[in-house]
Amino acid sequence: MKKMGAYFCSWRAGAFRKTRLNPAAFLARYRNFFSGVPLIFFFCLLWEILPRIGVLNPIFFPPFSEVLLALGALIHSGTLLKHIGSSLFRAMAGFLLAVLAAGPLGFLMGYSRKFERAADLLVQTLRNVSQFALLPVFIMLFGIGEISKIGLTFYASVWHMLINTISGVKNVDPMLIRAAVSMRTSKKDLFWKIIMPASFPSVVAGMRLGGRSAMMAVIGAEMIAAKSGVGYFVQYSQLIYHFPDMYAGIIVLCFLGLVLNYFLVWIERRATSWKIQNEEIKN
Amino acid sequence: MKIVAADVQKRFVLSGKQRISSDGTETAELQVLKDFNLQVNAGEFLVIVGPSGCGKSVFLNILGGLAHKTDGSVTIDGNEVTEPNEQLGYVFQQYALFPWRTALSNIEYPLEIRGVNAAERQKKARDLLRLIGLTSFEKWRPNQLSGGMQQRIAIARALAINPEVLLMDEPFAALDNQTRELLQVELLRIWEGIHNTVVFVTHSIEEAVFLADRVVIMTSRPGKVKEIVSINIPRPRNDYTRSSTKFAGYRQRVWDILKDEVYKTQDNMEKSALSSQL
Numbered sequence: 230m231k232k233m234g235a236y237f238c239s240w241r242a243g244a245f246r247k248t249r250l251n252p253a254a255f256l257a258r259y260r261n262f263f264s265g266v267p268l269i270f271f272f273c274l275l276w277e278i279l280p281r282i283g284v285l286n287p288i289f290f291p292p293f294s295e296v297l298l299a300l301g302a303l304i305h306s307g308t309l310l311k312h313i314g315s316s317l318f319r320a321m322a323g324f325l326l327a328v329l330a331a332g333p334l335g336f337l338m339g340y341s342r343k344f345e346r347a348a349d350l351l352v353q354t355l356r357n358v359s360q361f362a363l364l365p366v367f368i369m370l371f372g373i374g375e376i377s378k379i380g381l382t383f384y385a386s387v388w389h390m391l392i393n394t395i396s397g398v399k400n401v402d403p404m405l406i407r408a409a410v411s412m413r414t415s416k417k418d419l420f421w422k423i424i425m426p427a428s429f430p431s432v433v434a435g436m437r438l439g440g441r442s443a444m445m446a447v448i449g450a451e452m453i454a455a456k457s458g459v460g461y462f463v464q465y466s467q468l469i470y471h472f473p474d475m476y477a478g479i480i481v482l483c484f485l486g487l488v489l490n491y492f493l494v495w496i497e498r499r500a501t502s503w504k505i506q507n508e509e510i511k512n
Numbered sequence: 513m514k515i516v517a518a519d520v521q522k523r524f525v526l527s528g529k530q531r532i533s534s535d536g537t538e539t540a541e542l543q544v545l546k547d548f549n550l551q552v553n554a555g556e557f558l559v560i561v562g563p564s565g566c567g568k569s570v571f572l573n574i575l576g577g578l579a580h581k582t583d584g585s586v587t588i589d590g591n592e593v594t595e596p597n598e599q600l601g602y603v604f605q606q607y608a609l610f611p612w613r614t615a616l617s618n619i620e621y622p623l624e625i626r627g628v629n630a631a632e633r634q635k636k637a638r639d640l641l642r643l644i645g646l647t648s649f650e651k652w653r654p655n656q657l658s659g660g661m662q663q664r665i666a667i668a669r670a671l672a673i674n675p676e677v678l679l680m681d682e683p684f685a686a687l688d689n690q691t692r693e694l695l696q697v698e699l700l701r702i703w704e705g706i707h708n709t710v711v712f713v714t715h716s717i718e719e720a721v722f723l724a725d726r727v728v729i730m731t732s733r734p735g736k737v738k739e740i741v742s743i744n745i746p747r748p749r750n751d752y753t754r755s756s757t758k759f760a761g762y763r764q765r766v767w768d769i770l771k772d773e774v775y776k777t778q779d780n781m782e783k784s785a786l787s788s789q790l
Binding site: 404405407408410411412413414415418422423426427429503504 | 602604606655
C-alpha cells in the first residue's frame with residue numbers, strides 16, 4: 230500500500246499545480262456550479278409560495294422556510310447530528326469492507342482468465358439481486374442490529390467495485406505490457422508497477438459508484454429496519470406527522486449525497502489526472 | 513552484439529473469417545516469414561524496409577523476444593532468443609510510455625526494475641533527458657507532451673540500460689514529416705555517440721537510406737530478404753545529406769528493388785478484397 234500512496238502523490242504533483250485564484254478566476258472555475266444556482270433558488274421559491282397560496286396542502290407540504298426552521302432546531306438540539314453520524318458510520322463500514330473484498334478479488338479475477346470464467350456467472354447473478362430483497366435474509370442472519378445494515382451496505386457497493394476492478398485490469402493497454410515485458414519486467418513488477426497503476430482510475434471510478442450505492446442502501450435499510458440514522462428519522466417523522474422534520478431529513482440526505490458525490494469526483498479527478506489532457510488541467 | 517537469423521519461419525494459425533488468403537483461396541495458416549536469413553554485425557545500423565504486411569515487424573518481435581518463431585534460429589551473440597535479451601532496448605511506434613509516470617520516472621523505469629538505487633537512476637535519467645533536449649520537462653506526463661517529445665523519451669528509456677542492441681519498430685511513423693526528419697537527425701547524433709547495434713524497421717525508403725549502414729529490402733508476404741544495399745554515405749550525416757545526388761541514387765535503387773514487391777502486395781490486397789465481396 231505504501232507503493233500506491235507514492236503513485237497517488239506523484240499523480241497529484243504534476244497535474245494540479247496550485248494557482249492563486251482571484252475572484253474572477255474563482256467564478257470562471259466554478260462557472261457550472263454558479264450558473265445552476267438560479268434554478269435551485271427558483272425551486273425553493275416555488276416550495277415557499279405554493280403551500281402559502283394554497284396550491285399545495287401546507288400540512289403535507291410545509292413552506293420551505295418552515296422546513297429550514299425545523300432543520301435549524303434539529304441541528305441545534307443535536308438530534309440530527311446523531312442520526313447523520315450513525316448513517317455515515319454504517320455507510321463507511323460497509324463501503325470499506327467492500328473495498329477490502331472487491332480489491333483483491335477484482336485483481337485476481339481480472340488477472341486470471343480461468344478464475345474469471347469460473348466466477349463470472351455467479352457474480353452476474355448475485356449483483357442483479359436487489360440488496361433490499363436480501364434485507365430479510367440479513368436480518369434473519371445477523372439480527373436487527375448494526376451488522377445487518379452494514380452487510381446490506383457492503384452488498385450494495387461491492388459489485389460496482391468488483392466489476393470496475395476487473396475491467397480495469399483487463400483493459401490495461403497491451404502496448405504497455407509489451408513495453409514492460411521487452412524491458413524484462415518480472416511478473417511481480419508487472420503487477421505492482423504496471424497493472425496496478427494502469428487500472429487504478431477504473432478502480433476509483435468503481436469506488437465512486439460503490440460509495441453512492443452504499444449511501445443509498447443505508448438510507449433504504451434504515452427506513453425498513455432501524456432505530457437510528459437519517460433514513461429512520463425521515464420515516465419516523467412521517468409516521469408521527471412531523472412533516473417539517475421529515476423534509477428537513479430529506480434535505481440533509483440530499484446534501485449528504487451531493488457532498489459525497491463531489492468528494493468522490495474530486496478523488497477520481499486526482500487519481501486519473503494522467504489521463505486528462507494538458508489543456509483541461511490548465512483551465 | 514552480433515545477430516544471426518537462419519531459416520526463420522513464422523506461421524499464424526487462422527480462424528474463421530480470416531481463412532481467406534491473399535490470393536482468394538482458403539488456408540488454415542498464414543505464412544508471414546519464410547526462410548528468413550539475416551546477419552547483423554556488431555555496431556551496425558541496419559534498417560529493414562518492406563511492403564506492408566511483409567513480416568518486418570514480426571521479425572523484430574521475434575528478435576526482441578516478444579513473439580515466438582515457428583521454426584529456424586535467431587541468435588544474439590550465439591544465444592538463441594527465447595525471451596527479451598538483457599542487453600536490449602526496444603522502441604515502439606506508439607511510444608508505449610507509462611502515462612502515470614513523469615518523463616523522468618519513465619526513463620528511470622528499466623533501471624528501477626533492475627534494482628538500481630534512486631539517486632543513481634535519477635542521475636542517469638537526467639543525463640538522458642539532457643541528451644534528448646527535454647531537461648525542463650522532467651516532471652511532465654506523457655499526455656502533456658507532443659508525439660515527438662514522447663518518442664524522444666521512449667528512446668531515452670530504451671537507452672537507459674546502455675543497451676548493446678536497440679530495436680526500433682517504425683518509431684517515427686506516427687509523427688508528422690518535419691518532426692520525423694528532426695528526430696532522424698537526432699537519433700543519428702545520439703547513435704554516433706554510442707555506436708551500438710541498431711535494427712530499425714520502417715516503410716519509408718528515405719528514412720532507411722538516411723539512417724542505415726545497410727538497408728535490407730524484404731519481399732512481399734511471405735517475407736524474406738530480397739536484397740541488401742550498403743549505403744556508402746559518409747557520417748556524420750545531416751540535413752544536407754538528403755539533397756545530395758548520392759542520397760537520391762540510393763533512394764532510387766532501393767525503390768527499384770522494392771517496387772515490384774509493393775505492386776505484388778497491392779495486387780493481392782485487391783484480389784482478396786474482390787474475393788471477399790463474392
